[in-house]
Amino acid sequence: DVVMTQSPLSLPVTPGEPASISCRSSQSLLHDNGYHYLFWYLQKPGQSPQLLMYWISNRASGVPDRFSGSGSGTDFTLKISRVEAEDVGIYYCMQGLHIPLTFGQGTKVEVK
Amino acid sequence: EVQLVESGGDLVQPGGSLRLSCAASAFNFNNYHMYWIRQDPGKGLVWVSRINQDGSATIYADSVKGRFTISRDNAKNTLFLQMTSLRVEDTGVYYCAKDGGRSNPDYWGQGTLVTVSS
Numbered sequence: 001d002v003v004m005t006q007s008p009l010s011l012p013v014t015p016g017e018p019a020s021i022s023c024r025s026s027q028s029l030l031h032d033n034g035y036h037y038l039f040w041y042l043q044k045p046g047q048s049p050q051l052l053m054y055w056i057s058n059r060a061s062g063v064p065d066r067f068s069g070s071g072s073g074t075d076f077t078l079k080i081s082r083v084e085a086e087d088v089g090i091y092y093c094m095q096g097l098h099i100p101l102t103f104g105q106g107t108k109v110e111v112k
Numbered sequence: 113e114v115q116l117v118e119s120g121g122d123l124v125q126p127g128g129s130l131r132l133s134c135a136a137s138a139f140n141f142n143n144y145h146m147y148w149i150r151q152d153p154g155k156g157l158v159w160v161s162r163i164n165q166d167g168s169a170t171i172y173a174d175s176v177k178g179r180f181t182i183s184r185d186n187a188k189n190t191l192f193l194q195m196t197s198l199r200v201e202d203t204g205v206y207y208c209a210k211d212g213g214r215s216n217p218d219y220w221g222q223g224t225l226v227t228v229s230s
Contacts, residue, residue: 039216048207048220049157055214092157096215100173101147101159 002027002095006104012112013083021107023076023093030073030097037097040069040078043106044089052091053078085111114139114219116208121224128198128228134191134208134221142166142186145211148193150204151223160206161193176202198228 003026013019029036040053051060056076057069066081080087088111093104120132132148148160161172161182170182181194191208205223212218 035214037215039214043155048222049217050220051212051216051218054212054216060218090155094157094216099171101162101215103157103159106155106157 001100002029002098002102004093004095004102004104006091006093006107009105009107011107011109013080013087013109014112015085016082019080019083019087019109021078021091021093021109023071023078023104025074025076025095027098028073029095036072036076037095038069038071038076039094039096041092041094042087042089043092044086047089049092083109083111114210116210116219116221118206118208118221118224121206121226123227123229124198125230126198126200126228129194129196130198130226132193132195132206132208132224132226134193136189136191136208136210139210141184141189144213146182146184146191147209147211147217148180148182148191149207149209149217149220150202151207152204158204162211163191195226198226200228202226203228 005024007022029038035055038056041049043049053069068079090106092106115137117135150158163170163182167184179197183192207220207223209217209220
């Protein structure tokens with residue numbers, strides 16, 4: 001199985017400041033079609049996960065542009081340009097190229 | 113807006129069985145792959161199974177293969193997960209999710225809790 005490793009696992013943030021989460025996969029996530037099958041989800045407190053980003057850097061519908069994704073091959077990053085209070089929760093990366101689909105351990109983002 | 117509503121979760125003894133359901137609405141259910149995903153008590157997410165649009169192709173995580181069966185009723189817009197020979201490690205919140213067209217779940221239900229304990 002493809003192992004997805006996130007860091008850090010806990011991220012205290014100050015509203016208005018930037019934040020960054022890293023995700024590394026144990027195998028390449030590059031499909032023959034040229035897309036990397038790397039996705040980001042956010043699980044807000046008391047809610048189910050919601051899709052944030054697909055194919056590394058494409059924001060899902062309704063996701064604010066303060067969220068951005070980057071990376072290639074096996075190393076990926078999710079950035080929040082200016083954290084807002086509503087951004088707290090657990091962020092997960094997920095690979096969709098190899099079966100079984102696998103998720104990172106999650107990064108808990110909390111306001112300081 | 114897409115709605116997915118799971119039901120059927122319960123407390124069950126090891127070795128027992130359970131059938132989960134997921135009622136879908138506000139999208140063309142029979143056009144999409146569907147998933148079951150478990151969230152462990154420690155908050156880890158584990159992909160369990162996927163079914164294609166007409167139910168002819170299914171795939172499972174190794175940990176549940178031979179014990180769980182995913183199915184769907186497209187006439188009733190409902191997804192199922194039949195769980196047998198349940199183990200303590202099957203405990204968690206089970207989410208059904210709709211495929212986003214890129215081999216990824218996009219919309220998730222609110223989840224149903226399965227607890228396997230004696």
